[in-house]
Amino acid sequence: MSSQLGTLLNGRYRLDAQIGTGGMSTVYRAFDTVLERQVAIKLMHREIASDSDQLERFRREARAVAQLNHPHIVTVIDAGEGAPPDDQIGSAHPAVSTPYIVFEYVEGETLKDRIRRHGRLPVQEAIAYAIEIARALGVAHDHGIVHRDVKPQNVLVDDEGSAKVTDFGIARTLDQEGLTADGRVLGTTDYVSPEQALGHPVTGQSDLYSLGIVLFEMLTGDVPFKGDNQVAVAMKHVREPLPDVQIRRPEVSSALAAVLDRATAKDLEHRYADDRELIADLEDVLAIETQRSGQATGEATAVLRTLPPSARRRLPSRVTHPLRWIVVLVAIVAAAVPAVVLLAGRTERGTRQRPVQKAPAGLSPVSLGQSRAHDFDPLGDEAEHHRDVGRVLDDDPGTSWSTETYPDGLTKAGVGIYVDAKPGVVGRRLDIRTPTTGWQGKVYVANGSTAPATLSGWKDLGTTIDATSKKLSLQLDTAGQRFRYYLVWITKLPPKGQASISEIVLYK
Numbered sequence: 001m002s003s004q005l006g007t008l009l010n011g012r013y014r015l016d017a018q019i020g021t022g023g024m025s026t027v028y029r030a031f032d033t034v035l036e037r038q039v040a041i042k043l044m045h046r047e048i049a050s051d052s053d054q055l056e057r058f059r060r061e062a063r064a065v066a067q068l069n070h071p072h073i074v075t076v077i078d079a080g081e082g083a084p085p086d087d088q089i090g091s092a093h094p095a096v097s098t099p100y101i102v103f104e105y106v107e108g109e110t111l112k113d114r115i116r117r118h119g120r121l122p123v124q125e126a127i128a129y130a131i132e133i134a135r136a137l138g139v140a141h142d143h144g145i146v147h148r149d150v151k152p153q154n155v156l157v158d159d160e161g162s163a164k165v166t167d168f169g170i171a172r173t174l175d176q177e178g179l180t181a182d183g184r185v186l187g188t189t190d191y192v193s194p195e196q197a198l199g200h201p202v203t204g205q206s207d208l209y210s211l212g213i214v215l216f217e218m219l220t221g222d223v224p225f226k227g228d229n230q231v232a233v234a235m236k237h238v239r240e241p242l243p244d245v246q247i248r249r250p251e252v253s254s255a256l257a258a259v260l261d262r263a264t265a266k267d268l269e270h271r272y273a274d275d276r277e278l279i280a281d282l283e284d285v286l287a288i289e290t291q292r293s294g295q296a297t298g299e300a301t302a303v304l305r306t307l308p309p310s311a312r313r314r315l316p317s318r319v320t321h322p323l324r325w326i327v328v329l330v331a332i333v334a335a336a337v338p339a340v341v342l343l344a345g346r347t348e349r350g351t352r353q354r355p356v357q358k359a360p361a362g363l364s365p366v367s368l369g370q371s372r373a374h375d376f377d378p379l380g381d382e383a384e385h386h387r388d389v390g391r392v393l394d395d396d397p398g399t400s401w402s403t404e405t406y407p408d409g410l411t412k413a414g415v416g417i418y419v420d421a422k423p424g425v426v427g428r429r430l431d432i433r434t435p436t437t438g439w440q441g442k443v444y445v446a447n448g449s450t451a452p453a454t455l456s457g458w459k460d461l462g463t464t465i466d467a468t469s470k471k472l473s474l475q476l477d478t479a480g481q482r483f484r485y486y487l488v489w490i491t492k493l494p495p496k497g498q499a500s501i502s503e504i505v506l507y508k
């Protein structure tokens with residue numbers, strides 16, 4: 001392979017040095033003789049090049065990734081298929097040309113190298129990288145591209161200390177196959193999300209999980225799960241709770257630990273729903289850590305938005321979901337090892353909400369983590385201050401969720417917010433704390449694996465809400481039936497056109 005060095009790829013790119021190699025491709029430092037600048041070229045191995053399906057997917061992904069233009073994403077400059085400069089491909093597959101991608105050349109090192117060199121990174125530096133990576137992922141997700149292989153080996157840190165994510169989508173093409181013809185595992189499973197490990201659908205949330213694991217490694221200097229082989233590690237991602245980061249790195253704040261827990265929740269419902277939520281919390285903990293380190297500059301005064309004041313931590317509640325080849329293995333072990341089942345049945349270690357008013361004997365507040373509140377705007381843009389919903393369950397009357405502002409009053413039947421009392425409870429009372437009196441509404445309930453998208457799927461409990469005071473206690477009558485979702489449906493707004501709710505407590 002070294003015989004290729006110094007030769008021209010496609011008559012244009014001079015391959016100067018081999019800087020990395022993987023199972024599927026080799027990365028070269030190269031010189032673009034047309035534009036006279038240094039570039040990085042990823043040249044696919046011939047196994048890929050000879051598989052037409054793979055080739056097509058690779059081309060498609062390269063095109064998609066080329067659309068991404070972001071300071072924290074390594075820019076794709078060009079892609080093509082070229083006759084390799086020597087007989088690397090020639091002898092066995094004479095007709096095959098090799099696909100390649102040309103990237104901007106990033107002077108620096110991979111995040112993995114950096115962690116290897118330094119061990120654990122300064123806490124603020126780790127958070128800052130996580131924010132940059134999350135921003136890059138957010139842009140990709142907005143374009144419908146899931147990275148699928150977020151790992152520090154795929155993050156380059158340039159000379160200025162800025163993180164740049166690479167191998168977008170391309171990773172997908174490669175790792176989807178997961179195996180070489182002789183059955184060797186190609187990729188690492190050190191960062192694999194549980195759903196990926198089980199062969200379930202992979203979404204942007206899977207990237208967030210992997211990013212959470214990268215953050216864990218940056219903070220502790222090591223990956224959380226180790227095993228004799230890749231399958232064993234993947235199964236730990238499925239079954240084992242994340243080791244406590246504060247035990248391995250005591251100076252990490254509970255707030256940061258909670259963000260980490262939520263990013264790496266095994267259950268998708270408890271994991272950050274999207275990049276924005278994660279970034280908002282990371283920015284807040286960066287401010288907190290900056291303050292803690294005594295470097296406060298005055299700007300670092302942010303409070304956690306979606307985390308409670310005590311920044312209580314949650315354990316992953318339910319195991320949900322690698323690579324296709326692991327599916328069968330995991331299925332077999334899941335049947336044989338009760339631990340999977342045990343984990344599956346564990347409920348969230350949520351914290352009880354403080355009663356808005358003293359609860360009568362016999363009633364107990366339903367424990368709801370903050371991710372259990374959702375906005376409901378089926379007749380509008382389907383979003384109603386979506387980011388703030390957790391505030392109604394944060395046990396802090398000083399923070400609230402609000403409807404959008406409707407200066408002319410509600411121009412639709414209603415908007416609302418609901419809580420998810422999974423798996424379902426016989427709700428007996430609903431307490432609401434509201435800073436804005438003068439609104440009215442009703443309580444609806446529903447069941448199902450997802451909340452109904454339109455009001456017609458909900459049941460009117462016959463409980464009317466008239467917010468004449470700031471503390472409301474509503475008796476519920478479900479006729480002994482369990483319901484999973486409890487909706488506060490606001491039908492009339494206060495004169496200023498906006499209703500706010502600071503706490504919702506459901507009693508059973």
Ligand code: 3AM
Nearest residue numbers: 019020027040103104105106109110113
């Ligand atoms: O094996 P090391 O860590 O020395 O930095 C990347 C890594 O180097 C480098 O190729 C190796 C395998 O990923 N690399 C990847 N993309 C690059 C780029 N766009 C790059 N180096 C510079 N610019």
